[in-house]
Every structure is written in structure tokens, then in C-alpha cells.
Amino acid sequence: xxxxxxxxxxxxxxxxxxHILHGVKFNIAKGEVVTLLGRNGAGKTTTMKSIMGIVxxxxxxxxxxxxxxxxxxxxxxxxxxxxxCPEERGIxxxxxxxxxxMLPPQVAPGGLGIDTIFELFPNLRERLSSQGTxxxxxxxxxxxxxxxxxxxxxxxxxxxxxxxxxxxxxxxxGATIRRLKKDGFTILLVEQNFRFAATVADRHYxxxxxxxxxxxxxxxxxxxxxxxxxxxxx
Amino acid sequence: MPDIFxxxxxxxxxQLLLGLINGAFYAQLSLGLAIxxxxxxxxxxxxxxxYMMGAFVAWMLLNWLGLGYWWALLVAxxxxxxxxxxxxxxMLRHLYKLDHLYGLLLTFGIALIVQGLFRDQFGSTxxxxxxxxxxxxxxxxxxxxxxxxxxxxxxxxxxxxxGTWFVIEKTKLGSYLRAATENPALVQSFGVNVPRMVxxxxxxxxxxxxxxxxxxxxxxxxxxxxxxDIIIVVFAVVVIGGMGSILGSILTGFGLGIVEGLxxxxxxxxxxxxxxxxxxxxxxxxPAGLFGRAR
Numbered sequence: 001x002x003x004x005x006x007x008x009x010x011x012x013x014x015x016x017x018x019h020i021l022h023g024v025k026f027n028i029a030k031g032e033v034v035t036l037l038g039r040n041g042a043g044k045t046t047t048m049k050s051i052m053g054i055v056x057x058x059x060x061x062x063x064x065x066x067x068x069x070x071x072x073x074x075x076x077x078x079x080x081x082x083x084x085c086p087e088e089r090g091i092x093x094x095x096x097x098x099x100x101x102m103l104p105p106q107v108a109p110g111g112l113g114i115d116t117i118f119e120l121f122p123n124l125r126e127r128l129s130s131q132g133t134x135x136x137x138x139x140x141x142x143x144x145x146x147x148x149x150x151x152x153x154x155x156x157x158x159x160x161x162x163x164x165x166x167x168x169x170x171x172x173x174g175a176t177i178r179r180l181k182k183d184g185f186t187i188l189l190v191e192q193n194f195r196f197a198a199t200v201a202d203r204h205y206x207x208x209x210x211x212x213x214x215x216x217x218x219x220x221x222x223x224x225x226x227x228x229x230x231x232x233x234x
Numbered sequence: 235m236p237d238i239f240x241x242x243x244x245x246x247x248x249q250l251l252l253g254l255i256n257g258a259f260y261a262q263l264s265l266g267l268a269i270x271x272x273x274x275x276x277x278x279x280x281x282x283x284x285y286m287m288g289a290f291v292a293w294m295l296l297n298w299l300g301l302g303y304w305w306a307l308l309v310a311x312x313x314x315x316x317x318x319x320x321x322x323x324x325m326l327r328h329l330y331k332l333d334h335l336y337g338l339l340l341t342f343g344i345a346l347i348v349q350g351l352f353r354d355q356f357g358s359t360x361x362x363x364x365x366x367x368x369x370x371x372x373x374x375x376x377x378x379x380x381x382x383x384x385x386x387x388x389x390x391x392x393x394x395x396x397g398t399w400f401v402i403e404k405t406k407l408g409s410y411l412r413a414a415t416e417n418p419a420l421v422q423s424f425g426v427n428v429p430r431m432v433x434x435x436x437x438x439x440x441x442x443x444x445x446x447x448x449x450x451x452x453x454x455x456x457x458x459x460x461x462x463d464i465i466i467v468v469f470a471v472v473v474i475g476g477m478g479s480i481l482g483s484i485l486t487g488f489g490l491g492i493v494e495g496l497x498x499x500x501x502x503x504x505x506x507x508x509x510x511x512x513x514x515x516x517x518x519x520x521p522a523g524l525f526g527r528a529r
Binding site: 052053054073074075077078079083084086090092093094095099102103104105107148151 | 406409410412413415416417419420421422423424425426427428429
């Protein structure tokens with residue numbers, strides 16, 4: 001396979017005393033959309049937070065475009081061109097929608113313009129002066145994704161972007177992800193909903209108990225359905 | 235002019251002005267505390283000592299280096315702010331993830347040490363600090379005679395308080411600060427150097443205390459205990475306004491200064507306790523404070 005944009009190898013991470021990740025290994029090529037599937041508590045979110053340096057207590061190797069980031073502070077990692085959209089969305093209550101949208105600083109040239117973001121998420125344009133947390137769940141998710149598209153980051157880490165959203169919003173998020181892929185973004189997606197993941201992703205990794213236990217291409221999803229049901233317990 | 239409620243207007247307005255001055259000091263000090271608590275999660279008990287240090291730096295600049303009041307307004311906040319940054323770098327930063335109590339104990343201990351050192355060096359009697367020549371004398375406003383320096387203190391405090399409020403609530407820099415107060419880890423993951431922002435914020439809050447100390451030096455005497463005296467009242471102001479609210483601490487500071495001044499006119503016996511009475515009442519009715527959000 002082509003040289004990886006992000007290569008994670010033997011990643012261990014801890015929350016306080018508890019050892020959450022036990023040697024996670026996977027990689028993402030430039031332009032790919034890759035998902036991490038797995039049950040609750042498998043370590044998917046911790047993997048993302050370790051990549052971003054939000055979980056600071058981590059060991060192993062995380063290389064982004066050839067740069068080792070395991071020893072870097074969170075803000076330095078972001079400045080290499082990664083951006084994170086957390087599961088809880090992280091919209092700030094003391095900021096209005098416009099301030100939330102404009103908050104993340106530019107880390108590289110070539111981010112989407114504000115008009116393109118409104119084209120993707122027209123609802124945001126109408127709500128610019130609302131308090132961030134007054135938006136609906138779907139609008140908050142759009143804001144959380146929209147604000148990291150401005151920054152010029154080329155690798156997006158999206159943690160369960162469809163969680164708790166109405167089907168029509170889920171479709172809109174799916175269309176956005178496909179559009180972003182076409183625009184050249186590389187995306188790592190954490191999902192519980194593999195039916196949604198199948199509509200956007202190139203490849204899937206399955207996590208269990210802090211390990212990556214399986215990997216398959218999206219085209220092989222049907223052939224692996226039995227295994228997948230067992231992994232996810234659905 | 236006739237008496238108002240049996241009080242000569244000159245006395246009433248005089249006390250009102252004094253209340254406003256005290257209120258200006260309360261507002262600036264509680265503003266600094268609110269900003270520091272918001273971002274650092276630290277109840278900065280050293281604040282009073284840092285206010286006192288500001289006044290002393292002004293005194294030292296004048297008596298040792300011959301640099302007057304205007305220089306002191308500029309230099310004292312920088313020097314004391316740098317001292318604050320040193321404390322943040324070496325000690326406070328290890329406490330952010332712990333309970334408030336640890337930060338409170340550490341900063342209280344530092345306050346005691348700083349006060350002790352100054353008392354050892356300068357004694358407990360106050361040292362005089364002259365009003366700068368440009369602001370001596372007074373102005374007849376018709377209804378009262380206003381000492382120029384007191385007018386200056388009120389005006390400059392209003393400018394500093396609302397300038398700070400504006401920066402925090404209305405600018406890009408302020409949006410980083412507000413966001414980091416809510417979720418520092420996420421803001422840092424966007425590429426903002428939050429640890430540096432925290433350090434500079436502490437430096438700013440401490441510098442603001444020192445600036446207030448310089449303003450206070452010509453009104454009160456410069457004394458090692460001046461901070462210990464005022465900080466207890468300021469904490470009451472913070473509790474009444476609601477911990478962490480920027481506008482709340484400004485309005486509450488000025489408001490309570492005026493309440494205190496009026497009490498001095500109408501019932502002087504209660505003037506030193508009225509703020510604590512207000513605190514008890516507010517805590518009974520609205521435990522999060524007048525402007526605070528329940529956490």
C-alpha cells in the first residue's frame with residue numbers, strides 16, 4: 001500500500017491507573033476514509049484522543065506524514081494538520097455560533113472558505129448569533145464538523161458524528177463526508193453504526209479490548225457480515 | 235443645599251465617593267480573581283498580597299529609584315505579574331487537576347510568606363505615598379468638592395474593568411479564553427497553546443491586582459497588611475457576585491462599595507459588616523451568587 005499519512009504502531013494509553021489501549025496498530029493512506037468499529041469501551045475514542053494528544057499518557061508510535069507525534073503536546077500535534085471532532089461535539093456555551101465556528105486557528109493554508117461551509121451546512125448561516133449550545137443536536141454536529149474544515153487540517157478525526165441524530169441528518173452528514181473525501185480530506189471515523197460506516201468508508205478496522213483485532217475493505221463487508229455481527233454484538 | 239434624610243449633602247456625597255473608590259478596588263480585585271478562577275480553577279488567595287506588592291513596588295520605585303507614580307502604574311504590574319508567572323510555572327500548574335482546596339492552601343501559604351517578609355522588612359506601620367503633583371487639589375462639582383485623585387481612580391478603574399470585560403466578551407482573544415475556561419483540552423487540540431495562555435492569564439490577573447495596589451497607595455498608606463485587610467471583603471464580593479462571572483464581579487464590586495459607603499452615612503456601626511450581611515442573604519436566596527451559574 002502507498003505510504004501511510006497516519007501510521008499508528010504499538011500504541012498504549014492510560015487513563016490514570018487504567019491501561020486502556022494495549023498495542024493498537026493501524027494506518028491510513030492519504031485520501032482514505034477509514035473507520036474504527038467496535039463495541040462501547042473497546043478503545044476507539046481513546047485511540048482518537050491519543051492521536052490528538054488529549055490523552056497525554058501514551059506510548060508507542062504515532063507518525064503523521066512521517067513526523068513522530070507521541071512526545072508532542074496537543075497544540076503542536078494540531079498544528080501539523082490534524083483536527084478532531086469529539087463525540088460530545090464540544091460546542092462552547094459561552095460562545096455564539098460564529099465564535100464557535102471561527103475558534104480553531106488556521107494550522108495550514110487551504111482550509112475551506114466560510115461560504116463553502118455554509119453551502120455544506122446551510123442551517124449554520126441562519127443561526128450565527130445564537131448561543132452555541134442553543135442549537136439542535138444536528139446543528140451542533142454540523143458546527144462541530146464545520147469549524148474544523150476551516151483550519152487547513154487535512155486529516156479529520158470524527159468521533160461518532162451520527163450518534164443520536166435523526167436519519168435525515170445522518171444522511172446529510174454522510175453526504176458531507178463523501179464530499180470531503182472528494183475534496184481530498186483524509187478521514188478517520190469512529191462508528192458504532194456500521195451500516196452508516198459502509199456508506200462512506202474505504203476500509204474498516206475492528207477494535208476489541210484495546211486492540212485492533214480485524215481489518216477489511218468496505219467491498220468485503222458483505223462477506224464478513226457474520227464476523228462483524230459477532231464483534232459488535234448486534 | 236438642604237439635607238437629604240437629615241444628612242448634609244457634602245457628607246453624603248463624600249461617603250458615596252469613598253464607597254465608589256472602595257468599590258473600584260473591589261471590582262478590579264474580584265475581576266482578577268474571577269478570571270484566574272475561570273481558567274486556572276485556582277482560588278488565588280495570594281491576590282491581596284499581590285495587591286500589596288503593587289503598592290510597595292510603587293513605593294520602592296519612588297524612594298529607591300526616584301521613579302514616580304506614572305512609572306509605577308506601568309512597572310509595578312509588570313514586576314508583580316512576572317512574580318505571579320514564576321509562581322504559576324513552578325507551583326500552581328501542578329495543582330490544576332486537583333481539588334480547589336490545594337490551590338487555595340498553596341496561595342494562602344504564599345500570601346502569608348510574602349506578607350511576613352514585607353512586615354519583617356518594613357514594619358507594620360504604613361508608609362506614606364504622595365499623590366502625584368498632576369492630580370493634587372480638587373474640583374468643585376457644585377454639589378460637592380471632589381479631590382482630583384479620587385475622581386481619577388474611579389475613572390481609570392471603570393476604564394480598566396470594562397476594557398477587560400470587552401476583551402474577554404467581544405474579541406477573538408477573549409473567545410479563546412472563554413472556550414478554554416469551558417474545555418481547555420479541546421481548545422488545545424485545535425492548536426491553541428493553552429498552557430501559555432493560562433500562564434499569561436495568571437500574570438494578567440496578578441498584574442491587575444498590582445495595578446490596583448498602585449492606585450490605592452496614595453489613598454491608603456502602603457502597608458504590608460493592606461492586602462490582608464481588603465482581600466477578605468473581596469472574597470465576600472466574589473461570593474455575592476458569583477464565582478467566575480466577569481461582568482458580575484465588576485458590577486458587584488462597585489455596587490457593594492456604594493452600599494458600604496451609604497451604610498457609613500446612615501448607620502456607621504454596621505459599615506464594616508454590611509457586606510457580610512449581604513453575603514449571607516445572597517447565599518440564602520441564590521447560592522450560586524447574583525450573576526453565577528450553578529455548576
